[in-house]
Amino acid sequence: MFSIEHEFDATVITLIDEGAAPLEEDVTVTAFEDGVVLEQLDPRNEEVQRIVLSFTMLHDLAAALNLPEGLYQRNAAAKGQ
Numbered sequence: 183m184f185s186i187e188h189e190f191d192a193t194v195i196t197l198i199d200e201g202a203a204p205l206e207e208d209v210t211v212t213a214f215e216d217g218v219v220l221e222q223l224d225p226r227n228e229e230v231q232r233i234v235l236s237f238t239m240l241h242d243l244a245a246a247l248n249l250p251e252g253l254y255q256r257n258a259a260a261k262g263q
Contacts (some may be wrong), residue, residue, distance in 0.1 A: 191215070 183198045195211040222232040
């Protein structure tokens with residue numbers, strides 16, 4: 183399950199784990215004009231862990247999910263997408 187909210191300067195997507203236990207903590211994805219921030223509470227120390235991705239990194243991640251094992255570099259034309 184997930185929710186989508188449009189705020190003044192960002193779009194916020196919250197991913198909620200469903201199914202059999204053990205469940206993972208919610209993940210919040212906040213998309214800004216210049217990149218994406220992923221946040222998840224670490225229940226061991228009650229701190230929010232944060233990862234910041236540029237849109238280039240996000241596009242690379244999306245492409246990697248559909249490719250076999252290997253080393254890849256997107257061409258210059260694809261990087262603007």
